[in-house]
Every structure is written in C-alpha cells, then in structure tokens.
Amino acid sequence: MDTWDLPVIPSNRKKRLANIVRNNSNHYLQRIKPQKRYPLLVCFLRETLPDTTDSILVMYHDFWTQALSDAKKSLEAYQLGVVKSQNQAVKMLTKTVEMVVDDTIENQYLRSKIFENLSKETIQEALQVVLKIAKLAYQTPLFFLLKTYARFKQFTPYLLRVLDFKVAFSKDNFGTGLDLVTLLQNGTKRKLPESAPTHFITQAWQKVVIIDKILQAPAYELCVLSVLNDRPQSGDVFVELSSKYADFNSFLIPKTRWQVASPEICLPFGGLDMDKRIDDKVFELTDLLGPLADLLSDGTQIRLEDGILVVPPLEAENLPESVKESTTADQQAVAPRWPGRNDP
Incomplete structure (x- = not known):
C-alpha cells in the first residue's frame, strides 16, 4: 500500500469512493x-486502515484502563485483609500482655497459662503481622498489575510487531526502550540488559521495576507498554497509518507544497520574512503607545493613576420627558390586559 500513489487523489474523492464500497x-x-472496481477497493482499503488502527489503539487504551482499575480493586481488598489480620493479631497480643501484667498469675505459671489459652504458633504469627504493619508487601496497584503480565503477553507482541510506532519525543530514550521491549516480547531477545534505558520510568513504576538496583524484566516491559499507552494521547508517540494518533506534522502543509505555495500564502502577511513582519508590528505598537499615554495622563475620566488604569462606571443615560410620557401611556394601556389583574 505504501507504493500506491494515492496522494494524487483528493481526500474527499477517496472518501466518496470508499463509501461506495461500504454502502x-x-x-x-x-x-x-x-477499471473502476479496483480503484474503489484501493480507496476503501486505504480509508479503512487508519480507522482500524485507531480502533485498535482505543481498545488498547481501554484494556489498560480496565487493568489498572482491577489492580486498584485488588490493592483495596489486600489492604482490607491486612487490616483484619492486624486487628486479630493486636487482640491476641493484647490478651497475652493482659496475662503478663496480671498479678494473680505467679511467674512460674505465667508461661504455661499463656500457652493454655493461646498456642505458641498463634502468638508468633500475630507478632509477625504486627512487625510488618509499617512494611506492607504491596503498597501500589502496580504490584497487582504485574500479575496480569500473562494477559498482556497474549496480544502485545503482535501489537508491537504490526503497528509501526514512531517516537516524537526522544530526550528520555523511550524509543530505545520500546525497541528493546519489542525484541523481548517477540522472543528475539531473551534477557533484559542492565544498560536498558530508564529515564522515562516514573517514580511510581520505579518501585516495581527497580528492586535492589536490579531491573525486573516483566515490570520493565509493562512500564514501557504503559508509557506507550499514554504518549499517543499527547502526540509524543504516533502511528503513521492513523487518523487520530498520526504525526502532528501530517496535519500541516507538506514541505514540497509549501515551497511552491508559501509566497502566495504569506503575501497577505507581508511576505516570508516573519521576523521583519513582527518587528514592524512592534514598532507600530510603540508609536501608538505614546499618544495613548499622553491621552490617559490628561486627567480625563479614563486615566492613569500611579500606573493603574482607572475606568469609571458608565452613567445611565437620562431619558427625555417625551419618552417617559410615552412609556407611561403604553404601560397604562397594556396594564388592563395583564393576566391575573383584578379590575376595581
């Protein structure tokens, strides 16, 4: 399809030919x-491809939204379970401490009394739970998102292989990371190198991607896929065969056409020298500011006071007596016809 010379056909005509096939x-x-059927089919395929690409990317975005929502719910359920287990552990330890401070229990019988009510294993488990209160295993939904890695792996290799993602913002080396993950996802590369780019990894993802200064491959891949989900929305990543997520420059006049048409386009603006045009407007504005400053400093109603522009409120215009009399007469004529009026 890339070799077809479709740009020679006007865009509206291509859409009309494609609609003939659709309808x-x-x-x-x-x-x-x-001779007529094949051009129709070519235009239909060319117009359908961007729409299909957009639909795929929208579904990819929706999948991410649902996956993050499920991860947040899993985190909430985990935290709720932790709170319940902590409450039970605190109750057990409280009961143990109560027996320790109970003066009626002699020291030589204290240990046997405690184990008579609570087993040693139960107390040890409660102690471990309390010690982990300040150090939860999962403090972000991304930990639970890692459990869905297999679900992503079912379609992301094909997605990365079929769609040609282009990186417009390259200062954080995301393009290199995307190429690396594409190789990992498709099995071309087996191991994540230690030199993999990490500048694009946010603080939230760093907690799961970098553990003990070591990159975790599944988390790294999901992080790249997450960035790939976000950046098409801002234009930092684009797909050429797309309408919604295309390159921003594709919406501008092509360079070849601009070189030919630029003199005519820029003629109303004073030619191609935009810098000179802007300078002329600045000088023109400067010339107008002088008389304006003199006018405001004359002390009229609209004036400058200590560098502050003062604009007094507008006064209502006084109506002539003839207008007032005419208005009163009209009101008296209409008043008897008002609904709900009680005539004397």
Missing part, C-alpha cells in the same frame, strides 16, 4: 468493471 454489496461490486 454496496459484494454482488454489486462484482458487476462493476475492473
């Missing part, structure tokens, strides 16, 4: 002469 049956298309 008719296969039997109708088969009866059309090949």
Whole structure:
C-alpha cells in the first residue's frame, strides 16, 4: 500500500469512493468493471486502515484502563485483609500482655497459662503481622498489575510487531526502550540488559521495576507498554497509518507544497520574512503607545493613576420627558390586559 500513489487523489474523492464500497454489496461490486472496481477497493482499503488502527489503539487504551482499575480493586481488598489480620493479631497480643501484667498469675505459671489459652504458633504469627504493619508487601496497584503480565503477553507482541510506532519525543530514550521491549516480547531477545534505558520510568513504576538496583524484566516491559499507552494521547508517540494518533506534522502543509505555495500564502502577511513582519508590528505598537499615554495622563475620566488604569462606571443615560410620557401611556394601556389583574 505504501507504493500506491494515492496522494494524487483528493481526500474527499477517496472518501466518496470508499463509501461506495461500504454502502454496496459484494454482488454489486462484482458487476462493476475492473477499471473502476479496483480503484474503489484501493480507496476503501486505504480509508479503512487508519480507522482500524485507531480502533485498535482505543481498545488498547481501554484494556489498560480496565487493568489498572482491577489492580486498584485488588490493592483495596489486600489492604482490607491486612487490616483484619492486624486487628486479630493486636487482640491476641493484647490478651497475652493482659496475662503478663496480671498479678494473680505467679511467674512460674505465667508461661504455661499463656500457652493454655493461646498456642505458641498463634502468638508468633500475630507478632509477625504486627512487625510488618509499617512494611506492607504491596503498597501500589502496580504490584497487582504485574500479575496480569500473562494477559498482556497474549496480544502485545503482535501489537508491537504490526503497528509501526514512531517516537516524537526522544530526550528520555523511550524509543530505545520500546525497541528493546519489542525484541523481548517477540522472543528475539531473551534477557533484559542492565544498560536498558530508564529515564522515562516514573517514580511510581520505579518501585516495581527497580528492586535492589536490579531491573525486573516483566515490570520493565509493562512500564514501557504503559508509557506507550499514554504518549499517543499527547502526540509524543504516533502511528503513521492513523487518523487520530498520526504525526502532528501530517496535519500541516507538506514541505514540497509549501515551497511552491508559501509566497502566495504569506503575501497577505507581508511576505516570508516573519521576523521583519513582527518587528514592524512592534514598532507600530510603540508609536501608538505614546499618544495613548499622553491621552490617559490628561486627567480625563479614563486615566492613569500611579500606573493603574482607572475606568469609571458608565452613567445611565437620562431619558427625555417625551419618552417617559410615552412609556407611561403604553404601560397604562397594556396594564388592563395583564393576566391575573383584578379590575376595581
């Protein structure tokens, strides 16, 4: 499709030809002469491809949204379970301490009394739970998102292989990371190198990607896929065969056409020298500011006071007596017809 010289066909005509294919049956298309049928099909395919690409990226975004939502719910359930286990542990340890401070229990019988009510294993488990209160194993939904890595792996290798993602913002080396993850996802590369770029990793992802200064491969891949989900929305990543996520420059006048048409386009603005045009406007504005400053300093109603522009409120215009009399007469004529009026 890249070799087809479709730009010579106006955009609206391509859409019209594509709609002919969409709105008719296969039997109708088969009866059309090949000289006309094949251009129709070519335009249909060319117009359908960007729409299909956009639909795929929208589904990818929706999948990420649902995955993050499920991870947040899992975190909430985990935290709720932790709170319940902590409450039970505190109750057990409280009961143990109560027996320790109970003066009615002699020291030589204290240990046996405690184990008579609570087993040693139960007390040890409660102690471990309390010691881990300040150090929860999972403090972010991303830990639970890692458990869905296998679900992502079912389609992301094909997604990265089929869609040609282009990186517009390259200062954080995300393009290198994307190429690396593409190789890992498709099995071309087996191991994540230690020199993998990490500048694009946010603080939230660093907690799961970098553990003990070591990059975790599944977490790294999900992090790259997460960035790939976010950046098409801002244009930092684009797909050429797309309408919604295309390169920003594709919406501008092509360079070849601009070189030919730029003199005519820029003629109303004073030519191609935009810097000179801006300088002229600045000088023109400067010339107007002088008389304006003199006018405001004359002490009229609109004036400058200590560098502050003062604009007094507008006064209501006094109506002539003839207008007032006419208005009163009209009101008196209409008043008897008002709904709900009680005549004397």
